[in-house]
Amino acid sequence: MVVEWKSSDSEDRCVERILWISPVDDLLCCIVMGDEKAFPNMRTHSEYTAAFKADLLKQVDWINDNIPLLDYDINSEHLLIRDKSWDAIKDIVTDEPDCFEKGFRGLKIREVQARTGIHKSTIYRYLRRYWQGGKMKNSLLPHFNNCGNVGNDRAAKESKRGRPRKFEDEPVGINIDEEIKQLLRSGIKLFYNNKDKSPLKHAYQKTLEKFFASGFRQEGQALIPVLPSPDELPTFGQYKYWFNKEMNLEDTITSRHGKKRFSLDYRPILGSSTYESFGPGSRFQIDATVADVYLVSEYRREWIIGRPIIYIVIDVFSRYIAGIYIGLEGPSWIGAMMALANTTTDKVNFCAQYGIDIDPEDWISSHLPQKLTADRGELEGTRPSQLIDVLGVDVENAPPYRADWKGIVEQQFRLANLRSIRFIPGAIKGRFRERGERDYRLDAKLTLREFTQIMIHNILYHNNNHHMLWYDRNEFMVADDVTPIPREIWNWGIVNRNGRLKKLPEHIVKLNLMLQGEATVTAAGIQFKGVHYGSDLAMREQWFVKARAGKTWRVKVCYDPRSTNEIYLWLDNGHRFETCTLLEREERYLNKRFEEVEDLLEIERYQGRHQDVNNMLSKIELDAQTKAIIEMAAKKTNEAIKQSEESNNQRVKGTRQRRTTERMANREHEAFQLSGQGEARKDSINNVVPLKSDETTDKKQAYIPPADNLSKIKAYLHEEDDEDE
Incomplete structure (x- = not known):
């Protein structure tokens, strides 16, 4: 041990280390500490014992900085x-x-x-x-470590400090005094710690131009700085040395990349999101990403429809995924609300919609959280007021560009990509394709529904089987031997922690979370987004009859964009709703999503616009042909009128008789005769009634039909109702 003798007469300290104690005699050996000429001394053991009792001697802790505590880092x-x-x-x-x-x-x-x-x-x-x-x-x-004056800079004198140069022609540099040091600091601040992100070599060059130039020389229109000889300038090695020695890394990164980038990529990671949540439902995190895979259309599989959007809602405490949304709606309020609505949905029914049978314990969450952390884009402003006021969920928005505030849900996107998405046909293999490489978009094979099925299986695996070795179980979880699987932690938290989950009637949650819009009541049904619906309420109150007899009107509805089968009339300010079902004639929209219907209608409109040019060209051709026929007919008719020399009154009179004669002639000509077509055609030619009189007959004399047709003509005259005029 090391002991110190107390002495009130002197300020000098006498510290000794006891090296050996005799097991038999009253002897011990000690050596004075801090004395470079000290030797071991023999003393009596009783002397030290008495000094301890008299409070003249005390034990002290002696730490020798020259002796390393660990062997692995010794040179x-x-x-x-x-x-x-x-x-x-x-x-x-x-x-x-x-x-x-x-x-x-x-x-x-x-x-x-x-x-x-x-x-x-x-x-x-x-x-x-x-x-x-x-x-x-x-x-x-x-x-x-005792060499030199550790922690203090050597004073600048006439001789050059630092190591000798290896080559004679190498620039020696100058002694960096306080004035030069201040110039170097200013150069680093001006030319390195800025948004330009210049290399240190460039900052060194600009520092010399700014602070060490003795003047300028003009060459043409350019002013070129004149610098002293290299022996009178600080070298780049000196510049780099003082930069590393005095650099404040946080200030440098913040100046070059900004506070947001520093907070996201460089800040110390000392906390854990788990400790922000006391139990299941204390805090959910929600976020969206664009999946790295291309999909095809549900209607026509040869159509590539792009990349889907994935929304995930996850419980912070247990890492249990409580809800998802897979769709084509970009990251927005719509997608976020669909994901939140899914958190309260019965997951057995939800999975059954996609042909997946599960037991209730396989996905047991159907609740809203106490707090929700989201992006500013989706849940900022007045839109989430219903979520806050009606459903009692406290919304917290992360600052811009701070994805680390939602690190738990962000990590799920990476895991989903590693587990499944990267192996799906049409997946993005790399951000940039090499020349000649196959376009991965052409490999797309899955529809939106099929991709959703894959994601559901992915989530079921995560919730029920994903073993989180990195999860920090608290002492109570360790005592209860809780396996670090999301479902096990969720169930343990429900039993052992205060409840934070909220359970509300499903129709109340949906009416407040589903998308809202306005439909139009028409004679053809309740029209919404190009699709027509009917309902018992509309039939009882004769809405469609009123719409046809009078004017159309608009009604407030809620809808789920994942299914076109139903929409819901909002009645009594959300306390009651009426279900509107798809009409039978709209069966092509059955079991489809609104996004797919909108895509189909837009494609059909595009195809219609694409045919406008062809229609116009065909109409031009039709008009030209019609005009040619009219002109030819007008020419022939005008010549006939000129030759007949009849007055307008004479031309109008006898219209009924001439119409009847014309019709009878047409009937004989148009009559179906399947046998003896040659003879019938010959007889028809012989029985043709001439419309013009013989040249030898008086032009003003009325034409008399053949006798065999007179009886027929008289019979039809009694049936004709046409007026002469």
């Missing part, structure tokens, strides 16, 4: 020096208590001198260092 060269020193004194110090006696010690030292050739004073220094260091082998390590 190998230092270990060689230590072993050489130990080899010189090990035969002396192992012979206690004889080594503390002057005569015996001198004899042993002479033997070591003869064997090793080490000087006597060096051997004494080794012995003294070993004894004062607590008789530890590492106390013989070299004290290189």
Whole structure:
């Protein structure tokens, strides 16, 4: 032990280390600490015992900074020096208590001198260092840390500080005094710690131009700085040395990358999100990402529809995934609300919609949290007021560009990609494709529904089987032997921690979380987003009859964009709702999503617009053909009128008779005759009624039909209702 003698007469401290105590005699050996010429001294044991009782002696802690506490970081060269020193004194110090006696010690030292050739004073220094260091082998390590004035800069004098140069023509540099040092600091602040993110070499160059130029010379329109010789300038090595020596890393990163980037990528990670949550439901995190996979259309699989959006809602305490949303709606309020609605949905029914049968305990969460951490984009402003006021969920928005505030849910996207998404056809293999490499978009095979099925299986695996070795179980979980699986932690938290989960009627949650819109009541049904619906309420109150007899009107509805089968009329300010079902004639929209319907309608509208040019060209051709026929007919008719020399009154009179004659002739010509077509055609030619009189007949004389047609004409005259005029 190390002891200190108390003395009121002197301010000097007398500190000694006890090296040996005799097990038989009243003797002990000690050595004075801090004395470079000290030797072991023999004292009586009773003297020290009495001094302790009289409060003249106390034990002190002595820490030798020259002795490292750990062996693994000791320099190998230092270990060689230590072993050489130990080899010189090990035969002396192992012979206690004889080594503390002057005569015996001198004899042993002479033997070591003869064997090793080490000087006597060096051997004494080794012995003294070993004894004062607590008789530890590492106390013989070299004290290189005592070289120089540690922690203080050497004063600038005439001679150049620093290591000698390896080459004669290498710039020597200058002594960096306080004035030069201040110029270097200013150069670093101006040219390195800024948003330009310039390299240190560029900052060094600009510093020399700014602070060390003696003037300028003009070459054309350019002013070129004139610098002294290299021996009168600080070298880049000196600039870098003082930059590293005085650099404030946090200020440098913040100046070059900004506070947001520092907080996201460089700040110390000392906390844990788990300790922000006391139990299940204390805090959920929600976030979205664009999946790294391309999908095809549900209607036509040859259509590539792009990448889907994934929303995940996860419990912070247990890492249990409470809800998801997979769709084509970009990261927005719509997607966030769909994901939150899914957290309260019965998961057995939800999975059954995608053809997946599960037991209730496989996905047991159907609750809202006490707090919700989200992005500012989705849950900022007045939109989440219903979530806060009606459902009692406290919304917390993370600062911009601070994804680390939602690190738990962000990690799930990475895990989902590693587990499944990267192996799906159409997955993005890399952000940039090499020339000639196949376009991964052409490998897309899955529809949105099929991709959702994969994600559901992924979540079931995570909740029920994912073993989180990194999860920090508290002492109570360790005592209860809770396996670090999300479902096990969730169930343990429900039993052992205060409840934070909220359970509300499903229709209340959906009416407040589902998307809202306005539908139009028309004679063809309740029209919403191009799809028509019907309901018992509309039939009872004759809405469609009123819409056809009068005017259409708009009604407030809620809808789930994942299914077109139903929409819901909002009645009594959300306390009651009426279900509207898809009409039978709209069966092509059955079991589809609104996103897919909107895509289909947009494609059809696009195809219609694409055909407008062809329609116009065809209409132009039709109009041209019609015009040609009209012009030819008008020419022939005008010539006939000119030749007949009939007045307008004469042309109008006899219209009924001429119409009947024309019709009879057409009927005989148009009548179906399946046999004897050649003879019938010959007879028809012989029975054709000429419409113009013979040239020898008086032009003004009325035409008399053949006798065999008169009876037929008279019979039809009684049936004709047309007026002459």
